[in-house]
Amino acid sequence: AQSVTQLGSHVSVSEGALVLLRCNYSSSVPPYLFWYVQYPNQGLQLLLKYTSAATLVKGINGFEAEFKKSETSFHLTKPSAHMSDAAEYFCAVSDRQAGTALIFGKGTTLSVSS
Amino acid sequence: DTAVSQTPKYLVTQMGNDKSIKCEQNLGHDTMYWYKQDSKKFLKIMFSYNNKELIINETVPNRFSPKSPDKAHLNLHINSLELGDSAVYFCASSSLPGANVLTFGAGSRLTVL
Numbered sequence: 167a168q169s170v171t172q173l174g175s176h177v178s179v180s181e182g183a184l185v186l187l188r189c190n191y192s193s194s195v196p197p198y199l200f201w202y203v204q205y206p207n208q209g210l211q212l213l214l215k216y217t218s219a220a221t222l223v224k225g226i227n228g229f230e231a232e233f234k235k236s237e238t239s240f241h242l243t244k245p246s247a248h249m250s251d252a253a254e255y256f257c258a259v260s261d262r263q264a265g266t267a268l269i270f271g272k273g274t275t276l277s278v279s280s
Numbered sequence: 281d282t283a284v285s286q287t288p289k290y291l292v293t294q295m296g297n298d299k300s301i302k303c304e305q306n307l308g309h310d311t312m313y314w315y316k317q318d319s320k321k322f323l324k325i326m327f328s329y330n331n332k333e334l335i336i337n338e339t340v341p342n343r344f345s346p347k348s349p350d351k352a353h354l355n356l357h358i359n360s361l362e363l364g365d366s367a368v369y370f371c372a373s374s375s376l377p378g379a380n381v382l383t384f385g386a387g388s389r390l391t392v393l
Contacts, residue, residue, distance in 0.1 A: 200381070209284075209386045210323075210372075211384070213384075254360060256323065270322075273321045273323075
């Protein structure tokens with residue numbers, strides 16, 4: 167069964183600092199990987215996805231993630247944090263067969279201080 | 281124009297009652313999902329329908345019954361509500377079954393007293 171592990175349930179950074187949110191996946195075959203963001207009292211919004219093209223994926227709001235098969239990782243980064251980045255971030259995995267759903271990690275709360 | 285809309289947004293009810301949450305998508309997607317987000321923000325898939333056919337049915341009490349009258353609608357009916365059913369329920373849709381981008385609704389917060 168596929169799964170994702172997000173290391174660190176809470177990450178705090180200063181405005182302008184690097185953001186690094188960690189995600190490791192477990193899958194017997196290369197999966198699809200996603201990062202979603204959830205702002206307070208809202209639904210989830212797609213930040214970026216990896217589906218087997220370039221291993222470095224660029225998303226919205228300046229975020230990017232790199233798929234590393236050897237490390238089974240898909241960490242999310244942003245060079246310079248902004249106050250508006252404070253939110254809950256979810257890594258998710260899906261295999262490539264039809265009929266499967268996204269399996270989400272437990273989420274990482276990002277706090278940004280001025 | 282909201283892509284995935286859920287009603288109601290908030291629902292407060294007593295234990296033992298029956299309630300429904302409705303979901304509609306105007307994206308032309310074939311597949312719809314219900315996810316449950318608990319108080320620790322953990323998201324778990326409950327059900328998935330593709331063109332009105334149930335394709336995912338996770339280990340969920342049979343008090344929960346999804347219904348898809350057409351591919352644009354997926355409703356969730358819950359019988360005999362329990363305290364543990366309190367959660368935020370998210371509807372989502374995608375253009376292919378699985379392995380694709382999910383578009384989420386804003387969620388329906390259910391509180392059982």
